Structures are given as structure tokens and as C-alpha cells.
Amino acid sequence: PKAGALVGGLHQGHGANAIAPDPGGWFAVEACEYDRSFLHIAPTGAIVTNLEADHLDCYGSMAELERAFCRFVNSVDPEGLVILGPEVPDSLMEATRGRVWRLGKELHVDLLGESRGVFRFGLRGPGWATPPIELQAPGQFNVDNAALAVALAVGLAQVSPKAASRGVAEFPGVSRRFESWGEPAGIPLVHDYAHHPTELRVTLEAARRTFPGKALHVLFQPHQASRTARMMDGFVEALRGMDRVVVADVYGARKHIDRIEGADAETLVSRLRRAGVTAEAGGAPMESSRVLVNGMGRDAAVMVLGAGDIDQVRGELTDAVALRFPS
Numbered sequence: 001p002k003a004g005a006l007v008g009g010l011h012q013g014h015g016a017n018a019i020a021p022d023p024g025g026w027f028a029v030e031a032c033e034y035d036r037s038f039l040h041i042a043p044t045g046a047i048v049t050n051l052e053a054d055h056l057d058c059y060g061s062m063a064e065l066e067r068a069f070c071r072f073v074n075s076v077d078p079e080g081l082v083i084l085g086p087e088v089p090d091s092l093m094e095a096t097r098g099r100v101w102r103l104g105k106e107l108h109v110d111l112l113g114e115s116r117g118v119f120r121f122g123l124r125g126p127g128w129a130t131p132p133i134e135l136q137a138p139g140q141f142n143v144d145n146a147a148l149a150v151a152l153a154v155g156l157a158q159v160s161p162k163a164a165s166r167g168v169a170e171f172p173g174v175s176r177r178f179e180s181w182g183e184p185a186g187i188p189l190v191h192d193y194a195h196h197p198t199e200l201r202v203t204l205e206a207a208r209r210t211f212p213g214k215a216l217h218v219l220f221q222p223h224q225a226s227r228t229a230r231m232m233d234g235f236v237e238a239l240r241g242m243d244r245v246v247v248a249d250v251y252g253a254r255k256h257i258d259r260i261e262g263a264d265a266e267t268l269v270s271r272l273r274r275a276g277v278t279a280e281a282g283g284a285p286m287e288s289s290r291v292l293v294n295g296m297g298r299d300a301a302v303m304v305l306g307a308g309d310i311d312q313v314r315g316e317l318t319d320a321v322a323l324r325f326p327s
Contacts, residue, residue, distance in 0.1 A: 009174030046073060130164070217242075
């Protein structure tokens with residue numbers, strides 16, 4: 001029977017974020033730890049890619065966040081399977097009641113090549129191995145993501161390694177994850193939902209590989225004042241290698257915590273400038289997109305980053321680039 005899925009972004013092939021399964025088919029859910037919502041499901045199998053200090057407005061401490069993840073893996077059916085990323089704390093392995101496969105232990109990735117940010121690799125698991133897999137989505141972090149997905153399909157759903165490999169190789173990605181907005185005037189425009197320092201860092205590393213020789217111009221909309229304040233150092237470090245950064249006003253996801261002194265675009269811009277980055281505050285999203293375009297050259301590649309409403313600038317940005325650099 002056909003499997004179904006419910007994920008956090010629009011599948012670029014189906015144009016939807018939900019696919020209904022056939023009766024008796026598997027159903028994959030992208031769960032979120034915010035507000036402990038992932039503790040309301042009891043899965044047959046699960047993947048935990050990594051743990052990082054986020055949503056601490058909800059958890060209060062990294063220790064409490066880790067305890068919640070331990071409760072999550074403990075809720076997995078003992079007859080099922082838990083797949084863990086290479087940097088997940090050992091406490092999750094200990095909290096799991098059934099089988100555990102861990103990348104770097106039971107699972108091994110063999111990198112076979114890379115072209116403009118897109119990787120080719122093979123995966124070996126307990127008693128099985130995949131044929132070479134070439135992804136459509138750039139970024140080495142997607143190798144780990146794909147490997148973990150293949151491992152769960154093979155180890156839990158008993159999909160053949162060849163079929164599971166074909167599935168991830170054919171996956172076109174989801175909207176707002178390294179989503180191409182076209183190349184007006186030959187200038188690549190890419191949008192990504194990245195709003196945590198680690199997400200920014202790995203996404204921008206992928207952009208460097210995908211657009212070699214291009215000057216990377218970044219439009220970044222920080223997401224939520226509490227995250228901006230807590231992770232200011234991380235944002236500066238993630239953005240420090242960029243050719244130019246325009247910071248839009250902070251997006252207020254949760255209004256009751258949306259006013260924190262020093263958690264604003266101007267503060268981040270000041271910190272970036274002290275780190276040697278060409279940076280400026282852009283204001284509201286639309287105005288920020290105009291500021292971005294006004295400082296670009298023909299050698300630019302543009303990364304629009306953030307989980308708020310920054311994706312609404314797409315039309316304005318595309319038109320502005322085309323007008324600035326007419327054929």
C-alpha cells in the first residue's frame with residue numbers, strides 16, 4: 001500500500017504538505033519539539049537528526065530540552081526502530097526501549113563525489129548497502145538527512161535499499177528549503193527557511209559550493225526577539241563569511257516576547273560590522289529587498305533567509321533585479 005506523509009513545508013513535486021496513505025500504509029510525520037507537541041504522538045519508528053539549544057523560551061534549559069527528547073524516543077514502539085544522527089546525546093540511546101541505529105556506528109556514509117554543492121554517496125547498514133545515491137538538494141547536511149531517512153525505510157518499513165535510495169534521489173525538496181526563485185539577469189535567487197545559526201551556517205556553506213565565484217548577498221530576517229537575543233553570537237559567526245548582509249526587522253512570531261532590548265536588526269548589523277562584514281539594516285521586508293538590490297553587482301548570488309514573512313518579497317525582489325540589470 002502507498003505511504004502517506006505530513007511535513008512542515010510544501011513538497012515541490014506535489015505542491016502540498018500532506019499525502020494520504022492507502023489503508024494499512026505507512027504514515028510519516030515531521031514532528032516539532034516546540035511546546036512539546038511531539039510528545040503527543042506514539043510512533044512506530046523515529047528519526048532524531050540532532051539536538052540544539054532552540055525553543056528555550058519553552059523549555060528553559062538545554063537539560064530540559066534533552067529530557068523531552070528522551071521522553072519522545074521512549075514513546076517509540078519497542079518493536080520499532082529509532083534512528084539517531086551522529087551528534088545526538090547518548091541519553092537518547094539509553095532512553096529508547098527498542099532497536100537503535102546510529103549514524104557513525106551501525107550506519108556508515110561513504111561520500112563518493114560532489115558537484116556544485118550536490119553530493120553523491122552510499123550508505124551501509126547492518127547487513128545491507130545502498131547503490132550510489134545522488135541527491136537533488138545541495139548541502140552536505142542533506143546527505144545525513146537522506147541517509148537517516150533511507151535507514152528508517154529499510155530497517156523499519158522493509159523497503160529495499162535500492163528502492164529507498166531511488167526515493168531520496170528523486171525527492172525534489174520542499175518549498176522554503178534552498179528553493180530557487182529563478183535567475184533574473186543571470187543572478188541566482190534562493191530562499192531558505194533557515195532561522196537558527198546552525199541552519200544559516202550549513203545553508204550558506206551549501207550556497208558557496210553551489211555558486212562558486214559569486215559574491216554572496218544575504219537578506220536575513222531574524223525570527224523572534226528572544227532567539228535573536230540568545231543567539232546573537234551564533235548569527236554573527238554564521239554570517240561573517242558573507243560578501244554583504246542586509247538585515248530586515250525582526251519577525252515577531254510570538255508577540256508577548258517580541259520586545260527585548262538589543263534584539264533588533266540594528267544591533268546585529270553593528271555586531272556584523274565589528275566582525276568585518278559589510279552589513280546594513282533594511283527595515284521592513286520590502287524595503288530590505290530594495291536595499292539589497294541597490295548594493296548588488298552582476299557577480300551576485302542572493303540568499304534570502306528566514307522563517308517569517310520574508311518569502312513575501314519574491315516578486316518585488318525578482319522584478320527589482322531584472323530592472324537593475326536589464327539584458
